[in-house]
Amino acid sequence: MKIGIDLGGTTVSMGVVDDNYKILAEAEFKTADCRTPEQLSSIVIDGTKKLLEDNGISKEKITFIGMGCPGEIDTEKGIAVAADNLPIEKIPFAKMLSETFGAPAKLDNDANCAAWGEHMAGVSKGYKNVVTVTLGTGIGGGIIVDGKLLHGKENHAGEIGHMVIDIHGKRCGCGRIGCWETVASTRALIKEVEHQARYAPNSRLGKLIAANGSHANGKTLFIAMSEEDNMARSIFNDWIRSLEVGMWNVINIFRPDMIVISGGISKEGENLLAPLRHAVGKCSTLIRAGRLGGNAGLIGAAALDEMNI
């Protein structure tokens, strides 16, 4: 049995998996209120201990612990270096986990873990060259070349959301102009939906947003489209075009066996994928939605021991 831990800005989830990456036990704890590295470490370590105790699993049965973290990671030393939304200051998680549970431990980037999870136990299993595109607040990337995660210098590879596609476009949080995620992330879509709906408050889309306290979410647009709102369709088509341009950049650079779309919006399934495939057109690269949903990161972390780096 192995442990996978997926650390995020609001929660940390951890699970015990068997050799086939079936989740045998799972737990989740809040991280949003953490103010110090010590608090955060306690939540991760004590939470994982509690997971084992609550499920009557002795730590002798654990053969490996893997952990996915946001932000900057030193994979070699197993240290979480820094992150935007968590009080991380060089936390040696691998050492802490290894000493606590008496098994080897590894750390990697959260986007990499999600990509690795889908590769080891999900939709891209069996494919050697895969790029996972995670749509959310930004656009994250996990790149698998020849069956291995591409880390790059200082683990900085995979920042596909900061690929500029619109040199005269909007300023991105990273400081550059026209990054893919400024137009094609889920957040960019929601902002655009809210912005456009102000011009047409009596449209179906406008009313849905008004009924939700002037806010849209990842589903609003799809609901309006299902009710044949033409403005919603038009906004969606523009967004798909932005998504497609970056997808083709990934295809032209890697021509991977598969691009996996993950992140919350991928739950829309064919409502999202069919128009996207249509926009991309004829191409030998498969385009699929992730199969592990929110568990991809946890499962990928538990599978980090299966990568030769």
Added chain:
Amino acid sequence: MKIGIDLGGTTVSMGVVDDNYKILAEAEFKTADCRTPEQLSSIVIDGTKKLLEDNGISKEKITFIGMGCPGEIDTEKGIAVAADNLPIEKIPFAKMLSETFGAPAKLDNDANCAAWGEHMAGVSKGYKNVVTVTLGTGIGGGIIVDGKLLHGKENHAGEIGHMVIDIHGKRCGCGRIGCWETVASTRALIKEVEHQARYAPNSRLGKLIAANGSHANGKTLFIAMSEEDNMARSIFNDWIRSLEVGMWNVINIFRPDMIVISGGISKEGENLLAPLRHAVGKCSTLIRAGRLGGNAGLIGAAALDEMNI
């Protein structure tokens, strides 16, 4: 001793190299007038025979023949499938070369061979993750990950020149809009120089172009800049900005150890590299000019046997 062959739209060059990739003998033949696959095959095979004869090298001494081709390649079967500027229709070059010279033979894409040459015997030797950017009529790419060339499905990886950076920009020959090569290739720069100079015929740049039959070439702009022509500097700065945007895309995606700039314009050396490095800013990826010049493809072809694929 090994043979390397670099097939291009106007000439084919072939060389015999020793174990350290020093060129012992070299020859070049015209391919521009070839009209049939048979003519082209003869020039390659007979030219290589002649190279050995002229230099008194018996074919028994040859242990490997490698060849770089433009266009579509089947690396597995060693077949040149098709190309834009040459009469290639599924020519089984690897088989032909192997039978003629009694040694194993391999084929790969010309941009890949140039990248592999710099990696095996040039500026990027010893670095495991390297992207070679070839500036010319278009922008070609050769991507080395973990010491191996990235081929992608159907050998279509590495088309970095067709990475869209300006979604509202100019139509590219590939049919897409705003590809990197529409603004950052040497051809794009020359076209821009000719276009802008029309507005200022009395500038130093305008006069240089007028004296050259209304045409610019890769050197015109650098000459005008060396003579402190401000318009030339302004055009160059805009071009460097376009180049830098794509460079950062490559960095954000791969964060390679090194980006190698090759192609004719790389002969400008620090006149090109210093402003480019300045535009890129602080970054752990090294930016260097290729060291093998026009021989990179030939040497890389001769070294194809050293890649485990």
